[in-house]
Amino acid sequence: MRNAFTLSFIAIVGTTFCVVSAQDAPQRPMYSSRGEVVRLDVLVAERGRPVQGLKASDFTVLDNDVPQTIEFMSGEDAPLNVILNFDVSGSVAGQRLQDLRAAGKAVLDNLRPGDRAALVSFTHVVSLRSALTSDLSLLRGALDQSQPEGPTSLVDASLAGLVVAASDAGRSLVLTFTDGVDTSSSLPPASVLDVARRTEVVVFGVSAGRLRTPFLKTLADTTGGDAVEIQSTSELRATLVRLLSEYRQRYLIAYSPTGVAASGYHAVKVSVSRKGATVKTRQGYER
Amino acid sequence: MAQATQSPPVAAPSRPLSGFPQLQGWIQISKTHTVGEIDDAVRALASMPYERIQAVNRDLLTVRMLLEQDEQAIDATPRTAGTGHTLAMKDLAALFDLPDDLFRGSDGRAMDAREIRRPDSAPRRAIAKILVRAAMLHTDLLTSPARKDLAKHLESDGAAMLSTIRVDDAQGRASADFGVYWNCARSAMDVAEPTPDLQAVVREWYVATSAYLLNQRDHSAAKPHLQHARDTIPGEARLALYLGAVNENLAAPPIQALFEGGNGARMIGTRLALLHQADYQFRSALLLDPSLNDVRLRLGRTLLLLGRPDEALPILAAAEAGLRRTESKYAAALFSGLAQNELGNRVEARAAFARASALFPDAQSARLALAQLAMMSSNHAEALASIQAIKYGPASDPFWTYDIDLAWNVAGPLALLRANVTERLR
Numbered sequence: 001m002r003n004a005f006t007l008s009f010i011a012i013v014g015t016t017f018c019v020v021s022a023q024d025a026p027q028r029p030m031y032s033s034r035g036e037v038v039r040l041d042v043l044v045a046e047r048g049r050p051v052q053g054l055k056a057s058d059f060t061v062l063d064n065d066v067p068q069t070i071e072f073m074s075g076e077d078a079p080l081n082v083i084l085n086f087d088v089s090g091s092v093a094g095q096r097l098q099d100l101r102a103a104g105k106a107v108l109d110n111l112r113p114g115d116r117a118a119l120v121s122f123t124h125v126v127s128l129r130s131a132l133t134s135d136l137s138l139l140r141g142a143l144d145q146s147q148p149e150g151p152t153s154l155v156d157a158s159l160a161g162l163v164v165a166a167s168d169a170g171r172s173l174v175l176t177f178t179d180g181v182d183t184s185s186s187l188p189p190a191s192v193l194d195v196a197r198r199t200e201v202v203v204f205g206v207s208a209g210r211l212r213t214p215f216l217k218t219l220a221d222t223t224g225g226d227a228v229e230i231q232s233t234s235e236l237r238a239t240l241v242r243l244l245s246e247y248r249q250r251y252l253i254a255y256s257p258t259g260v261a262a263s264g265y266h267a268v269k270v271s272v273s274r275k276g277a278t279v280k281t282r283q284g285y286e287r
Numbered sequence: 288m289a290q291a292t293q294s295p296p297v298a299a300p301s302r303p304l305s306g307f308p309q310l311q312g313w314i315q316i317s318k319t320h321t322v323g324e325i326d327d328a329v330r331a332l333a334s335m336p337y338e339r340i341q342a343v344n345r346d347l348l349t350v351r352m353l354l355e356q357d358e359q360a361i362d363a364t365p366r367t368a369g370t371g372h373t374l375a376m377k378d379l380a381a382l383f384d385l386p387d388d389l390f391r392g393s394d395g396r397a398m399d400a401r402e403i404r405r406p407d408s409a410p411r412r413a414i415a416k417i418l419v420r421a422a423m424l425h426t427d428l429l430t431s432p433a434r435k436d437l438a439k440h441l442e443s444d445g446a447a448m449l450s451t452i453r454v455d456d457a458q459g460r461a462s463a464d465f466g467v468y469w470n471c472a473r474s475a476m477d478v479a480e481p482t483p484d485l486q487a488v489v490r491e492w493y494v495a496t497s498a499y500l501l502n503q504r505d506h507s508a509a510k511p512h513l514q515h516a517r518d519t520i521p522g523e524a525r526l527a528l529y530l531g532a533v534n535e536n537l538a539a540p541p542i543q544a545l546f547e548g549g550n551g552a553r554m555i556g557t558r559l560a561l562l563h564q565a566d567y568q569f570r571s572a573l574l575l576d577p578s579l580n581d582v583r584l585r586l587g588r589t590l591l592l593l594g595r596p597d598e599a600l601p602i603l604a605a606a607e608a609g610l611r612r613t614e615s616k617y618a619a620a621l622f623s624g625l626a627q628n629e630l631g632n633r634v635e636a637r638a639a640f641a642r643a644s645a646l647f648p649d650a651q652s653a654r655l656a657l658a659q660l661a662m663m664s665s666n667h668a669e670a671l672a673s674i675q676a677i678k679y680g681p682a683s684d685p686f687w688t689y690d691i692d693l694a695w696n697v698a699g700p701l702a703l704l705r706a707n708v709t710e711r712l713r
Binding site for chain 1: 540541544621625628629651652655656658659662663665667668670671673674675677686687
């Protein structure tokens with residue numbers, strides 16, 4: 001199954017990704033000669049603002065502390081899969097729901113040709129309201145139909161978001177919104193984090209009010225995303241649009257792991273030569 | 288303090304007893320009650336001010352002390368400043384409005400305190416019957432869907448009476464506290480319980496009312512109720528099971544999330560402490576009645592939550608094999624799968640989740656678990672198919688009602704209780 005995934009990734013690389021540069025590698029890397037490719041979404045920031053224009057030679061990638069060769073790198077032109085994973089539990093009634101719908105539509109408005117989106121809504125029921133599609137009118141309709149009720153299954157919904165995101169080999173991010181804590185999931189959080197370490201999906205979590213559960217922050221950190229607290233859902237629209245924009249400005253880096261064990265957990269560290277810049281990417285991967 | 292609503296007229300006691308008017312009035316009301324009906328007695332009880340129910344409860348403790356311990360019990364909590372009231376054996380006939388002859392032996396002489404105290408004495412049996420009827424009066428109010436309308440004054444009786452918190456999606460909302468009515472009913476049953484021919488009824492009352500409270504997710508009332516029940520009837524396995532289940536439910540995210548980091552956490556207990564209490568109660572229940580497979584289901588799940596999946600597995604397997612109710616079997620298979628998964632046994636986990644899913648094909652918890660396993664094998668297509676199979680809209684998942692599954696049928700046991708009590712009180 002992993003091979004099939006790798007092959008489809010190569011197809012996308014060959015057809016739609018804009019190659020920026022590659023360190024010690026040809027423009028069309030020969031992934032097929034390798035068993036696996038590890039893909040990293042990397043945010044480089046300076047004073048809180050994304051840094052653009054870096055080359056592969058500016059990056060150092062360590063896989064379990066072993067330096068790796070970057071075989072492929074692309075910038076913000078790659079099309080995205082955006083999964084909206086929205087809490088519509090009972091506590092999201094009234095203005096919060098209006099703000100949530102508006103924020104979801106704002107994200108859709110900021111998608112580009114070639115991007116696709118999906119909607120998972122959750123109360124205690126996790127519902128795939130729309131699978132990945134480029135027909136955004138479907139999602140707008142689904143957003144309008146969400147009705148708040150019941151408790152919150154954040155952990156369960158996070159798995160669903162990961163599944164939908166990983167169902168396509170393209171770059172995928174999950175934008176999760178919740179206004180509270182998990183009160184009704186059946187899955188243990190650790191089992192979903194296990195899955196997150198096996199996908200290349202990036203999860204962003206936005207919490208209205210204090211983030212009262214460590215799960216969402218751990219999930220975001222694990223996948224190289226971010227967990228953001230907002231005071232009011234009136235900030236949600238701007239926050240989600242900013243996160244989408246920030247994600248677009250990430251570098252996509254790929255390498256074939258060499259000199260490391262074939263299985264188990266691999267800690268990944270990425271650094272850049274540029275002074276004062278910070279780097280964010282996923283903490284590692286499991287295979 | 289708000290005034291109680293207008294109460295229906297109740298006959299005054301024929302021999303008013305100084306110092307115990309609240310209890311005497313309450314007894315008069317109770318004696319007119321027809322078990323199982325929302326009658327004038329229920330309405331009169333519902334209209335009583337909170338403080339009056341508390342006073343009745345204190346007086347019942349005094350009666351119990353008199354019958355079980357002291358020659359002469361003193362109500363140490365005067366309701367009028369500077370005065371106390373003494374209750375003596377000679378007052379019982381007037382207090383319960385019983386004929387004096389009842390307090391005489393077959394030879395016509397007045398019974399002494401020791402004779403009256405005997406659990407099977409005629410006065411003791413008569414008092415016990417009145418108090419069982421009184422407890423049923425409370426039960427009929429408390430289990431009535433109209434209880435909030437009947438006792439509307441509780442909502443406006445001040446903050447002290449709004450101490451129950453209803454939890455909805457990790458948000459708490461103060462609600463009328465009916466705990467004082469349950470306290471009073473328990474105090475009445477405490478006096479009745481030693482009477483041999485009413486012991487079965489008292490046991491049945493505790494089992495049926497505990498199941499009711501569990502079904503209503505009224506944990507704030509259920510926990511003290513069950514703790515008292517366990518002390519009163521330590522040999523009843525179902526009460527240990529229910530108390531374990533209340534602790535398990537209090538340890539669950541919906542409630543823990545509400546109290547995290549606050550004073551409430553100290554009040555209800557931490558997740559870990561509650562799970563250990565649940566573990567203890569479930570093991571006690573199994574010792575009392577090894578045939579209760581519901582206990583195995585809950586013990587297994589508690590062990591899983593305590594991070595002991597290896598211990599949980601054989602217990603859950605026995606539960607799954609022994610349980611007959613489909614919803615319970617589903618839960619046992621689901622938890623078995625989670626335990627297997629935690630131990631890294633993916634093939635066995637998958638088989639367990641598939642068993643659960645076969646029982647309830649629309650239930651999302653088993654489908655999500657299967658999707659999680661598929662993702663662990665990088666089988667993204669199968670994982671997506673599992674997620675897509677979850678239907679949008681009203682669906683049924685036994686996991687959502689697992690917390691009250693033990694008490695899924697409360698109407699039947701309550702109806703049986705009422706029939707049995709009516710028979711006994713005839």
